[in-house]
Amino acid sequence: YQGLAGRSTNEILQLYAAHGQQMKLQRSSVVTQLHGAIKKRLKQDLKSLHSFALELSKDFQRQSKTCLYQVLAAVQGMQLQNEAMQMFQIKAFDLEQSLQEVTERYEKEKEKRKALHNSLIELRGNIRVHCRIRPLLPFDDAAGHSVSQDRQRNFLEKAAYAADDETVLVKCSRPGHASVNKTFQFERVYNDLESQDAVFADVAPLLTSLLDGYNVCIMAYGQTGSGKTYTMLGPQSEGNLAFSIEEESKLGIIPRATQEVFRLISEKPPGSYWVEVSVVEVYNNEIFDLLAKDSCGKVFGVKRDVVTTREGKSDVPLLTHETVENASEFLHLVNKGLQLRVTHPTLVHAHSSRSHLVVTLTITTVVFGDNFGTLWEDEQSSQRLNKEAFCSFPQKMRDNKSASSSRASSPVQLEATEKMKQIKTRLQLVDLAGSECVGMSGVTGAALRETSFINRSLSALADVLGAIAEQRAHVPYRNSKLTHLLQDSVGGDAKLLVMLCISPGQKYLTESMQSLGFGTRARQVQRGQVKKKNFPAPSKGK
Numbered sequence: 001y002q003g004l005a006g007r008s009t010n011e012i013l014q015l016y017a018a019h020g021q022q023m024k025l026q027r028s029s030v031v032t033q034l035h036g037a038i039k040k041r042l043k044q045d046l047k048s049l050h051s052f053a054l055e056l057s058k059d060f061q062r063q064s065k066t067c068l069y070q071v072l073a074a075v076q077g078m079q080l081q082n083e084a085m086q087m088f089q090i091k092a093f094d095l096e097q098s099l100q101e102v103t104e105r106y107e108k109e110k111e112k113r114k115a116l117h118n119s120l121i122e123l124r125g126n127i128r129v130h131c132r133i134r135p136l137l138p139f140d141d142a143a144g145h146s147v148s149q150d151r152q153r154n155f156l157e158k159a160a161y162a163a164d165d166e167t168v169l170v171k172c173s174r175p176g177h178a179s180v181n182k183t184f185q186f187e188r189v190y191n192d193l194e195s196q197d198a199v200f201a202d203v204a205p206l207l208t209s210l211l212d213g214y215n216v217c218i219m220a221y222g223q224t225g226s227g228k229t230y231t232m233l234g235p236q237s238e239g240n241l242a243f244s245i246e247e248e249s250k251l252g253i254i255p256r257a258t259q260e261v262f263r264l265i266s267e268k269p270p271g272s273y274w275v276e277v278s279v280v281e282v283y284n285n286e287i288f289d290l291l292a293k294d295s296c297g298k299v300f301g302v303k304r305d306v307v308t309t310r311e312g313k314s315d316v317p318l319l320t321h322e323t324v325e326n327a328s329e330f331l332h333l334v335n336k337g338l339q340l341r342v343t344h345p346t347l348v349h350a351h352s353s354r355s356h357l358v359v360t361l362t363i364t365t366v367v368f369g370d371n372f373g374t375l376w377e378d379e380q381s382s383q384r385l386n387k388e389a390f391c392s393f394p395q396k397m398r399d400n401k402s403a404s405s406s407r408a409s410s411p412v413q414l415e416a417t418e419k420m421k422q423i424k425t426r427l428q429l430v431d432l433a434g435s436e437c438v439g440m441s442g443v444t445g446a447a448l449r450e451t452s453f454i455n456r457s458l459s460a461l462a463d464v465l466g467a468i469a470e471q472r473a474h475v476p477y478r479n480s481k482l483t484h485l486l487q488d489s490v491g492g493d494a495k496l497l498v499m500l501c502i503s504p505g506q507k508y509l510t511e512s513m514q515s516l517g518f519g520t521r522a523r524q525v526q527r528g529q530v531k532k533k534n535f536p537a538p539s540k541g542k
């Protein structure tokens with residue numbers, strides 16, 4: 001602006017224009033330069049972008065190729081796997097089929113083996129032993145033991161299981177020792193879930209034998225609380241030793257056996273069978289007749305004795321035998337007898353397991369005709385029976401009041417029939433006293449007497465089995481009333497089934513082992529072939 005001083009406006013305007021022109025030229029050259037630079041730069045960028053895109057597309061192609069290969073490989077793999085799977089499925093199906101075949105064959109073989117085993121038992125006169133393990137029950141908890149909580153839990157664990165239907169497995173564990181497994185084999189083992197039905201299903205064939213002319217005895221052995229009464233009679237309501245008739249599915253062997261006997265009889269020709277019942281309790285080595293009545297007809301327990309007859313059989317003179325015509329009559333009668341166990345003053349024990357209960361069903365078969373004479377083993381007994389036939393015909397039959405038409409014919413008819421014989425077979429059902437070895441120390445009075453009598457009678461039973469097993473000349477039946485009473489059943493004249501009852505809990509281990517030992521020894525007893533009462537050859541009319 002200093003140079004403008006003194007110049008005219010025109011000159012100033014010219015100078016301005018020239019300056020503007022110059023600036024314009026300068027600006028346009030800068031723009032041109034910038035434009036060139038930008039163009040160059042853009043070209044470069046485009047080129048690199050192009051090459052980058054090229055690179056990228058190549059890479060993409062490469063990668064997609066790899067992926068495609070991978071997909072193809074996977075598809076192939078899957079196809080292979082599919083084929084392999086199909087092969088496996090076919091193989092599994094084949095295996096399943098052959099397993100089924102093997103199982104079926106095994107079951108058949110098992111059946112055959114069982115049948116053979118049964119015939120062997122028949123031939124040797126072995127005692128059949130079944131073993132039932134009851135479930136763990138709430139009262140197993142109330143131990144009353146002064147043990148620590150840990151040990152208490154241990155006590156509640158199961159120590160005895162049914163490994164299969166012929167094997168009992170016992171886990172013997174002692175503190176500080178590794179547990180040892182022991183197994184015991186029996187003809188049949190029932191697990192804790194098996195029902196009364198299942199148990200009876202195996203007992204039923206013995207009842208067919210009974211009507212075929214064999215004596216049969218079924219006895220439950222085990223410690224108190226192991227399920228003997230449950231198995232033999234059924235569940236008991238509190239304070240009542242009788243069976244509850246309402247719970248039919250829970251009924252035990254005794255009522256079911258009676259039902260079965262009457263069912264089998266109903267299939268036989270009418271008028272040929274009758275059934276008598278006696279109920280006996282062996283308590284403190286005394287025999288009580290639970291069906292005996294006083295002069296007023298009231299039931300009360302009367303002491304009886306057991307004797308050996310001239311034929312060497314055991315007999316209880318004056319024992320009450322009541323004739324029953326059907327199973328419910330039997331249940332009613334036996335229930336009355338059982339209730340006596342808790343109410344009668346001489347039978348002071350509060351617990352059913354403190355005495356032995358023997359329920360006997362005597363089945364008399366009346367045989368008419370003349371084709372049996374030669375079949376009798378000894379003519380003497382045939383004559384004796386023939387003579388007895390009228391005398392011992394049950395009162396009911398003699399009065400001919402309540403005998404149903406399908407049952408035995410009237411005595412008049414019988415008397416008129418010269419060739420009439422009667423054959424008696426007997427079913428003895430025994431609920432033994434608890435087999436636990438209760439310590440005697442601190443026990444006094446009645447309890448001491450009870451315990452020592454139970455121990456003595458059960459060891460007498462074991463001694464008798466031992467003597468038979470060793471085939472000793474003298475078998476000490478008379479060492480106890482129990483063995484004397486059961487002499488004919490234990491000693492070989494009967495098919496004998498011992499039902500071992502086991503409590504599964506760890507705390508009962510000693511008692512369970514004792515019972516399993518008893519059962520194992522009983523199985524080894526060979527009594528020679530069990531004799532069948534001679535029945536006449538069935539006549540063609542039957």
Ligand code: ADP
Pocket residue numbers: 133134135137192222223224225226227228229230231235236353434501
């Ligand atoms: P025991 O006659 O050997 O002393 P019980 O037959 O009285 O023993 O049984 C003791 C308890 O166990 C009873 O309450 C009985 O109902 C129950 N019990 C026994 N066996 C079974 C079983 N298999 N299932 C369910 N409860 C059973």
Ligand code: MG
Pocket residue numbers: 225228229230352353431
């Ligand atoms: Mg009992």
